[in-house]
Amino acid sequence: MREEQMDVIFEASGASGTAGTVAKILNRGSLGSFIKSAARPERLSRVLRAEGFAADTGDITILLAPEGHEEDRLVLVGVSDDASVFEAQAAGARLAVRCLDLSGGLALSCPEGLDVALFGEFVYGFLVRSYRFDIYRSDQHTGPGRLTLLDCPEAVVDSVKRLRIAAEATHSVRDLVNEPGNMLPPLELAARIERLCAPLGIAVEILEAWKLEELGANLVLAVGQGSVNPPCMVVLRLKGEGATVGLAGKGVTFDTGGIHIKPVAGMWEMKNDMAGAATIAASMAAMARLGIRRSVVAALGLAENMTSGSASRPGDVVKSLAGPNVEIRNTDCEGRLVLADCLAYLQQRFAPSQLIDVATLTYAVQIGLGPRYAGVYGNDRPAMDRLLRAAQSTGELAWPMPVDAGFHDELKSDFADFVNWPGVTYGNASIAAAFLEKFVSKETSWLHIDIAGPAYAPNGSPLSPPGGTGFGLRMLVDYLAGESVA
Template identity: 50%
Template sequence: MIKISTSPLSDLLTAKIAVILQDGPVVNCPSLVNTEAGTAIAKAIAASSFGGAAGEILPIPAPVATDLDMLIVIGTGGAQTPLDYRKAGAAIALLPQVLKAGEIALFAPDNALDVLRGMALRAYSFDLYRAAQPVLKSVAICGADLDITALSALEADVSSIHFARDLINEPANVLSPLEMAARIARAGEAVGITVEILDEGHLNALGCGLHLGVGQGSDNPPCMVVMHLGPGEKPPVALVGKGISFDTGGIHLKDVHGMWEMKGDMAGAATAAATMIALAKTGYKGDAVAVLGLAENMISGNATRPGDILTSYSGQTVEVRDPDCEGRLVLADCLSYAQRALGAKTVIDIATLTYAVQIGLGTRYAGLYGNAPELRDSVIRAAGQASEKIWPMPIDDEFHAELKSDFADMVNWPGVKYGNASIASAFLENFIDEGTDWAHIDIAGPSYVGAGTAFSPPGGSGVIIETLIGLLRDLA
């Protein structure tokens, strides 16, 4: 997480590298107007083709009458939304001159927080197993009057997103279910969250047969992490996260191409945990819980077979047609636990659940399902405020009908070619009790980005965390 500080406007010209954001070719920084340095910079701009368009970059080496090694002018012409300014910030964080220096002074009086958020999100690199890569480490905001509370919230949000990325990017030989649970517990307890880890024996005593069935093929035992935040005065809002530390597909073995990305099949649990940590850092006043279902889906003589029948925490039975549809099994027990053991009446689950959602929505949109229009609209509104992409998708009786089994209460997959993202959501809805408002967010597309995005290098993205933070603050 970059270090952010504020400085007088006069400090802008004493840094190694200064960055100015402006929407046209005329220098608009007060400390440069009617000065020798400003005149020289204006001449450099005039001699170039710089017009101030969004994303346009003009480096000016060692401007006269300054101590700067370089001044970089970034165009923001046409920028109208917070996302535009975030993109400008992210672009700054990737400039070679900025990466080399590691620190900058920035003049961005308008929308400075949005610019900073973009910078902070992009200034991330996972370097535990390679030489450290250059990243922007510190930013001094010159001349902007920043709201300290808003700045603290930004730092809490982004540091929590980086925490989630760290978990997603860890290889599965390091991040077993129990290791992930331990890291989440340490991070959560450090900010005042009460954390329980329910081990394999506890899950067996509870009757979480679906969760146990997924993990029984692995030498790394499954567990459930329960996080509690708030005074406990009313039914909590529950976040439920899928946490498959590695997914081979089980006996329904996945294709080798891209299987390495299955270390990220725990992104839903990382997302839920990071959201709770961010809320705790900013003095969340509501009641919230997170239930994280952690397991590893492996092949062995003990692995669940196609045709096996498992009994859930809710008492419903499931015929396992496809061991590679394991995430919904773990989520089902966690959803029931959140409602019946913790008393949640509003539940949002987050999961890298289906490839099918990517067929309809691509790799940048999350799919949104659920049973409560008001909650759905709240999620969409929070996503809009966070500049994250989400799209509502259907569940109805036709999808439920596909789940019929001749031997159990339902199958986990009906063997059909189409509609599988909605069918998976219909499966989850079978574990939502009457009177519970529920939303399911399928992040299979945007959670792990092989080529990176404007705000994330390749790997775990931390998508939807900002949406959930805003949502829970609104619901508190």
């Protein structure tokens, strides 16, 4: 995990002394009594009207502390009792943005009457939006390094402690996604994943290129063969109870598109094409820290998709780890090649009862769903519904998408068992899912999560500054924690 994380301290209000800044959560019902308690209520009421503060969810204002308060500044934040999970998170995030340049600590009073879960999500929003990635900037910022929560009952303390772990794991995803490609080639990413996971008791194996060649993982090798930085596969194992779940993650550390090179506009964002692998690694780390006793294994395919004299050519035929020969029609459809060998490896070695892959797989999914939603595909509708409920409970956006025989038919090849792309302009997100399904046994429950839209926010999002978002981590952890281990 990150070495520098915000301290979260739980105290009684009388123990904290004078704080530089104190935040207070209000709603329309409690706003009136708060104003009446002020030394000069009429003046405070006039100030809040001028500020447009009505205590609706997301309202926020920073005041010089009214007479009778020990703190220097008082921050008022509105959170309604009927706020959604995401609205509570976003309100906490707005508080974080307003406090990013405030030095010292911030104290937050635990409001009476607000649902424990909503308050926890508010704090989560604050913590997750307090993130900054400025290690390469000479003007690094120092925001509040400490959050003191005042007068919290035990249930709130427990909730916040768990959500803090989720926020820190999300920061770990962002750290990896935001690293520039020159700083994070495949073997370096593997080493950082090992440093993240191994201290938590997660077994880590790094299968280097020679081992992948020995195994016959030729699709991963084909993706990485144009780069001077060799590919590898990271295998993670978290011991626990119940049937084993296998996770496959796309970890393309930089994607030029290969011979089918991408246009220059936005290509610098292709450092994020390893977000699936980062999300899975950090999710397993979070599960270990949370004490979730679930048997989970992961195969993360790491490669750099470059163009050079040794790069894969359109029309190349490559034998997969699973056996079928694949005609590579499009070198920019490389993520499905990496995942295919990862899915095959998991089944051959571990025989999991369920497979879930996570990837920034297709631009096409954004055409249908926009940049905020993940597309969810699979062969197990009840499992898909449970995953969608997990997304809803954690404030993330996911939507079920189709994959059927018609999409499989698109992948026919004249020269191999099938192609990695049929050359069509429609249905490409579902066609990519169909390609992956060819590498999943019919008896195995399988879900595919395409996070190409929400994994990276070039202009930021309500919960994230510009760059990697860490989307999907909480959804995946919640889903795995909630699945039956019988």
